Amino acid sequence: EIVMTQSPATLSVSPGERATLSCRASQSVSSNLAWYQQKPGQAPRLLIYGASTRATGIPARFSGSGSGTEFTLTISSLQSEDFALYYCQHYYNWLPISFGPGTKVDIK
């Protein structure tokens, strides 16, 4: 089983600032990494797949990078609607998928 970890657990950021979230896999997943955003009471929403490809309708302020075991989600200028939970998920080689524990982005 591939174990996903995320850091930090909570990130306090002011509106308009940059947020950098990290995700690490216990073994290489190549670029088979997705990021999701979840707001309270809502289902997760796909932001990024293939480590760096934005999903349909996702604003350009969201960007993903990395490959292998280290990945980053960057929100270039936080808007009020971006304060939420963020999860990474691998989907490597038809192995059982797993999600990271999440990073909460809250208002500083």
Next chain:
Amino acid sequence: QVQLVQSGAEVKKPGASVKVSCKASGYTFTSYGFTWVRQAPGQGLEWIGWISAYNGKTDYAQNFQGRVTMTTDTSTNTAYMELRSLRSDDTAVYYCARWGPILVFHDYWGQGTVVTVSS
């Protein structure tokens, strides 16, 4: 437009079973698969398993082996997840999510079904 609509909230007693449905529309059902994920109160996302709507192939998380069955009905474009021998720690929101055609990331999600297990 793609939509996944899940069945309503359930309250079950310990030891009972629950069957959650996920009705899909707006795309070719058999070209994609479904993952089932749950989220206990205040917790993260836990993978339960997946099913291909193309050939019915399934893969279940080890924690749920023997207790879960996933199926699809191509005549009604509906996916199902049945969980048996319910315990209090199965109390959670259960989500279906679409994956595919090839890669298992999830571009559409159901709205979630709250399952409460309580005596």
